[in-house]
Amino acid sequence: MIIHRKLLLILVIALISCFISSAWQDTDHPSHIKTFFSPPADLNHKLAEYIGDAKEDIKACFYAVNSEEVAYALIKAHLKGVKVQIVMDRGRLFEEDSFYPKLKNFGLAREDTITKGLMHNKFCVIDDKIVWTGSYNPNPYAVYENNDAIAIESEELAGIYTQEFEKLWGDKIDNSKENLNHQIKINNLIIEVYFSPKDGAIILDKMLKLLKDAKSSIYFAQFTITHPEIAKTLIKKTKEGIDVKGVMEYEQIGPYSKYLWFELMKMDVKKDKNYTFAFHHKFFIIDENIVITGSLNPTLAGLNKNRENVLIIYSPEVAKEYLEYFKSML
Numbered sequence: 001m002i003i004h005r006k007l008l009l010i011l012v013i014a015l016i017s018c019f020i021s022s023a024w025q026d027t028d029h030p031s032h033i034k035t036f037f038s039p040p041a042d043l044n045h046k047l048a049e050y051i052g053d054a055k056e057d058i059k060a061c062f063y064a065v066n067s068e069e070v071a072y073a074l075i076k077a078h079l080k081g082v083k084v085q086i087v088m089d090r091g092r093l094f095e096e097d098s099f100y101p102k103l104k105n106f107g108l109a110r111e112d113t114i115t116k117g118l119m120h121n122k123f124c125v126i127d128d129k130i131v132w133t134g135s136y137n138p139n140p141y142a143v144y145e146n147n148d149a150i151a152i153e154s155e156e157l158a159g160i161y162t163q164e165f166e167k168l169w170g171d172k173i174d175n176s177k178e179n180l181n182h183q184i185k186i187n188n189l190i191i192e193v194y195f196s197p198k199d200g201a202i203i204l205d206k207m208l209k210l211l212k213d214a215k216s217s218i219y220f221a222q223f224t225i226t227h228p229e230i231a232k233t234l235i236k237k238t239k240e241g242i243d244v245k246g247v248m249e250y251e252q253i254g255p256y257s258k259y260l261w262f263e264l265m266k267m268d269v270k271k272d273k274n275y276t277f278a279f280h281h282k283f284f285i286i287d288e289n290i291v292i293t294g295s296l297n298p299t300l301a302g303l304n305k306n307r308e309n310v311l312i313i314y315s316p317e318v319a320k321e322y323l324e325y326f327k328s329m330l
């Protein structure tokens with residue numbers, strides 16, 4: 001009798017495991033997409049872990065590298081035989097806490113020489129299969145700043161980011177007329193990827209269309225919003241009865257910021273509560289189904305001059321993770 005009970009228990013566990021496995025496979029949020037939010041996540045440590053796991057190569061475009069943990073992780077990867085290449089913005093190379101001199105001394109880093117504005121990217125391609133990107137710059141205060149990052153395992157996406165990296169590294173001609181693939185599919189999840197300034201007009205059109213087509217809600221966490229068309233669209237959607245909520249960096253509220261527009265219209269847009277460190281997020285959540293994220297601030301410079309990357313992720317599961325974090329900041 002005891003044996004029969006054990007066999008029955010094993011059978012039930014096996015059936016439950018199969019059900020869970022099947023349910024996981026059907027989800028729009030595959031296991032190779034990871035989201036990270038700071039605080040509480042230590043993004044320096046998370047990125048250093050990804051770097052430490054690299055086996056073949058690391059290709060990174062960072063606005064700046066001021067984190068000792070990340071810089072030393074890159075150097076250690078190089079010393080164990082991983083090919084490491086890093087492009088950084090020329091205006092941030094010789095700051096007091098910049099690790100550019102050390103990285104350059106090992107032959108790992110170059111300054112961006114082709115961008116008219118800022119080389120404002122924050123992405124890293126690892127072993128031609130993992131893309132790390134978001135709002136986060138490696139710096140000693142990252143654990144205290146409000147930032148978000150996403151790591152996506154996809155060889156196709158990594159290939160698209162690699163093409164952008166090669167232009168900035170100097171291995172490929174920067175051809176503004178080239179026709180890159182902007183959309184990939186991971187199981188049932190669709191991701192679109194764009195790079196400014198080349199795709200600036202496309203990014204703006206996409207953002208405006210997605211915002212205008214919102215049926216129930218628009219939630220955003222932004223370092224700043226200065227683009228008038230994006231601000232006008234958010235105001236219009238509020239008037240239409242769409243649930244529009246936002247949080248913005250209070251130190252960026254000035255003559256160019258559209259926060260004052262939102263305030264005058266009595267919109268539910270708040271100043272951030274992290275008064276000591278930067279509120280650096282750059283994401284929108286639309287209808288709890290779509291996430292727009294990356295390095296781009298919704299500004300004219302971000303779209304037309306700076307080097308930026310934008311991901312549009314169509315997934316209620318990914319949107320849920322961003323939404324849960326967004327609600328924690330209200």
